[in-house]
Amino acid sequence: MRVLLALLKKEFRQIRRNRVLAMMIVMLPVIQLTILPLAADYELKHIKLGIIDDDHSTLSQELTNKIMSSGYFNLVDVGQSYTQGLEQIERDKVDLLLEIPSQFSQNLHKKGTESLSISANAINGVKANVGSVYLTQILQSYNVEMLHKLIPETMYANSGAILTSSRYLFNDNLKYPPFMVPGILALLVTMIGGYMSSLNVVKEKEMGTIEQINVSPIKKYQFILGKLIPFLIIGFVVFSIGLFIVARGVYGIVPRGSYLLIYSYLFIYLIAILGFGLLLSSFAETQQQSMSITFFFMMIFILMSGLFTPIQSMPEWAQWIAAFNPVTYFIKVMRMVVLKGSTFMDIRRYYLIMVAFGIVLNTLAIWRYKKTID
Amino acid sequence: MNYDIEVDNISKQFVKPDVQALEDINFNVKTGSLFGLIGADGAGKTTLFRILTTLLLADNGSAKVHGRDVVKDFKILRSLIGYMPGRFSLYTDLSVEENLQFFATLHKTTIEAGYHLIKDIYRQIEPFKNRRAGQLSGGMKQKLALSCALIHQPKVLFLDEPTTGVDAVSRKEFWNMLKNIKNQGVTILVSTPYMDEAVLCDEIALIQNGKILSIAPPSTIIAQFPDVLYSVSGSQIGKLLEDVSKFQDIKSCFSFGDTIHVTLNQGDIKGLQKELIQRGHPEVVIDTIVPTIEDCFIRLMQ
Numbered sequence: 001m002r003v004l005l006a007l008l009k010k011e012f013r014q015i016r017r018n019r020v021l022a023m024m025i026v027m028l029p030v031i032q033l034t035i036l037p038l039a040a041d042y043e044l045k046h047i048k049l050g051i052i053d054d055d056h057s058t059l060s061q062e063l064t065n066k067i068m069s070s071g072y073f074n075l076v077d078v079g080q081s082y083t084q085g086l087e088q089i090e091r092d093k094v095d096l097l098l099e100i101p102s103q104f105s106q107n108l109h110k111k112g113t114e115s116l117s118i119s120a121n122a123i124n125g126v127k128a129n130v131g132s133v134y135l136t137q138i139l140q141s142y143n144v145e146m147l148h149k150l151i152p153e154t155m156y157a158n159s160g161a162i163l164t165s166s167r168y169l170f171n172d173n174l175k176y177p178p179f180m181v182p183g184i185l186a187l188l189v190t191m192i193g194g195y196m197s198s199l200n201v202v203k204e205k206e207m208g209t210i211e212q213i214n215v216s217p218i219k220k221y222q223f224i225l226g227k228l229i230p231f232l233i234i235g236f237v238v239f240s241i242g243l244f245i246v247a248r249g250v251y252g253i254v255p256r257g258s259y260l261l262i263y264s265y266l267f268i269y270l271i272a273i274l275g276f277g278l279l280l281s282s283f284a285e286t287q288q289q290s291m292s293i294t295f296f297f298m299m300i301f302i303l304m305s306g307l308f309t310p311i312q313s314m315p316e317w318a319q320w321i322a323a324f325n326p327v328t329y330f331i332k333v334m335r336m337v338v339l340k341g342s343t344f345m346d347i348r349r350y351y352l353i354m355v356a357f358g359i360v361l362n363t364l365a366i367w368r369y370k371k372t373i374d
Numbered sequence: 375m376n377y378d379i380e381v382d383n384i385s386k387q388f389v390k391p392d393v394q395a396l397e398d399i400n401f402n403v404k405t406g407s408l409f410g411l412i413g414a415d416g417a418g419k420t421t422l423f424r425i426l427t428t429l430l431l432a433d434n435g436s437a438k439v440h441g442r443d444v445v446k447d448f449k450i451l452r453s454l455i456g457y458m459p460g461r462f463s464l465y466t467d468l469s470v471e472e473n474l475q476f477f478a479t480l481h482k483t484t485i486e487a488g489y490h491l492i493k494d495i496y497r498q499i500e501p502f503k504n505r506r507a508g509q510l511s512g513g514m515k516q517k518l519a520l521s522c523a524l525i526h527q528p529k530v531l532f533l534d535e536p537t538t539g540v541d542a543v544s545r546k547e548f549w550n551m552l553k554n555i556k557n558q559g560v561t562i563l564v565s566t567p568y569m570d571e572a573v574l575c576d577e578i579a580l581i582q583n584g585k586i587l588s589i590a591p592p593s594t595i596i597a598q599f600p601d602v603l604y605s606v607s608g609s610q611i612g613k614l615l616e617d618v619s620k621f622q623d624i625k626s627c628f629s630f631g632d633t634i635h636v637t638l639n640q641g642d643i644k645g646l647q648k649e650l651i652q653r654g655h656p657e658v659v660i661d662t663i664v665p666t667i668e669d670c671f672i673r674l675m676q
Contacts, residue, residue, distance in 0.1 A: 002479060002482070003479060003480060003482065006475075006479035006480065007480075009476075010465070010468065010472075010476050013467075013468060014465065014467050014468070018467070207463065207465075207466070208459060208461045208462070209463050209464065209465055211429065211457075211459050211463050212457075212463050212464065212477065212522070213480070214429055215427050215428065215429065215455065215457045216452060216480040216481055217449065217452040217453040217481065217482070218480050
């Protein structure tokens with residue numbers, strides 16, 4: 001016990017004296033968590049829209065006004081013809097083209113139907129897709145309005161049109177911060193746990209200090225615990241700063257589920273991730289090597305965690321990788337407990353998976369860390 | 375006679391790069407003695423140290439330190455030995471006192487308990503005890519490293535090239551410290567590339583390319599030098615060496631500081647002097663000298 005305490009004391013002294021590291025521990029969650037959710041916003045605004053109005057009627061003017069009042073679009077002058085409009089798309093001046101045909105108003109009144117054409121610049125697939133969806137939605141609601149105007153109430157009631165209205169559960173206004181913040185918080189803890197623990201052990205190798213530790217009668221488990229516990233504590237501190245100061249203070253996100261559940265999952269998760277960091281450190285001799293190896297895994301972990309792109313839309317092989325990615329589960333659990341208020345029974349499967357990760361990774365790490373160096 | 379280190383046929387081969395680091399090493403170190411391992415860089419000294427300090431496994435052979443097998447009893451052994459690696463390997467971001475405290479605690483002891491053994495050394499760095507170890511001078515770092523290796527009162531102390539890169543005055547001081555530690559009953563195995571330090575040991579082993587060339591007290595090694603050794607000095611040392619080596623009866627010749635050390639197969643040294651004068655070295659002076667350890671080592675290497 002005294003030996004372990006000495007190891008912890010030494011570790012915290014070193015961290016405290018490493019100004020850059022100490023600063024990172026405090027500033028990392030605050031700055032990254034404040035900036036990233038604002039930047040990682042999928043809501044598209046300022047979509048450049050060109051409208052080719054061949055009709056020049058009050059009706060087409062009304063439609064244009066309705067589209068512009070949605071706030072998603074910036075109107076761009078694309079000239080008078082469709083060909084001119086396409087040229088503008090080629091020059092990347094326009095994202096979306098809407099063509100209102102010349103007989104629009106007349107046909108609508110006479111025949112009761114008319115079609116419009118939407119062309120999208122698909123260089124940026126997300127913008128093209130989301131932009132056309134926005135535009136289609138506006139056209140649909142305009143369509144309903146027109147029905148009201150053109151067709152008598154009684155007939156309309158019998159026309160059997162299906163009206164859809166959606167409600168976003170757990171995140172009423174479909175805001176992005178409540179969705180991103182728990183995920184990014186999970187990532188920050190991962191970075192701290194993964195990088196710091198592996199770098200720390202490799203530094204002992206690089207400085208030669210591990211030789212002195214190895215010739216002393218210290219036990220394997222003492223050394224591992226001496227490395228795990230400090231970063232476990234740092235992980236908790238970083239997570240708490242993020243959860244209470246940034247998520248709550250800046251974004252007003254208060255977890256719907258229990259704090260105990262969140263923190264107990266964090267505990268298991270950190271043990272798994274720290275075990276992973278220790279495991280990686282056993283493959284590196286220098287801090288530079290360790291950085292490269294950890295970076296490789298972190299990139300995969302982050303991009304395949306479901307933070308940015310839903311796992312369900314990945315190809316099957318990628319879904320398998322995501323299934324073996326501990327970050328996936330922590331992000332999932334964070335979102336479930338924070339946004340939805342899930343209970344232990346809801347996440348018990350992910351709980352067991354993380355316990356398994358913890359056992360496997362730490363067993364491997366202890367096995368790799370040999371006191372007798374070969 | 376009791377031995378504190380018994381090395382029996384130790385061999386070690388490295389795969390990458392393919393090097394026979396140690397080949398059938400045998401030697402014993404008497405309890406309470408100061409034993410020197412003398413050899414150039416890459417001779418295998420550090421490998422041997424790491425095997426004896428339980429950090430590396432040998433391919434063949436066995437070794438005992440303080441009566442304990444270095445493989446089987448490594449756990450017990452680790453509290454019985456002190457090791458100071460060739461490279462400074464304490465925590466540079468911890469202070470002098472914190473380092474000492476840390477290593478004392480790792481060995482489940484206190485600074486006070488082991489203080490008597492290190493007080494002569496530690497007293498010299500105590501005024502700087504709050505300074506970070508990384509900010510100490512080379513000599514002070516070495517004293518701190520020695521203090522840390524001794525704080526748990528080991529029975530056997532391993533010092534791997536403790537004086538490499540240390541100035542002449544500090545080196546002398548350091549060897550005086552070693553003598554004091556030895557007098558307190560600690561067996562010491564020290565390695566060094568410096569020949570002048572060899573004579574300060576009770577016994578030395580000359581090691582080259584993983585093989586031990588000779589083991590004996592320094593005086594014995596010197597006494598065993600079989601030839602008469604001459605020192606040749608002149609004004610043009612480069613040309614002089616060239617001309618000496620052309621002499622027919624030369625057994626060995628090599629430059630040694632600003633002189634040339636020469637042994638002959640047969641014949642008279644006068645012949646050499648005559649020839650050198652003929653070859654344009656009128657000022658040449660030749661003396662008979664007592665060989666040093668270095669002369670013995672160079673002879674053994676050839």
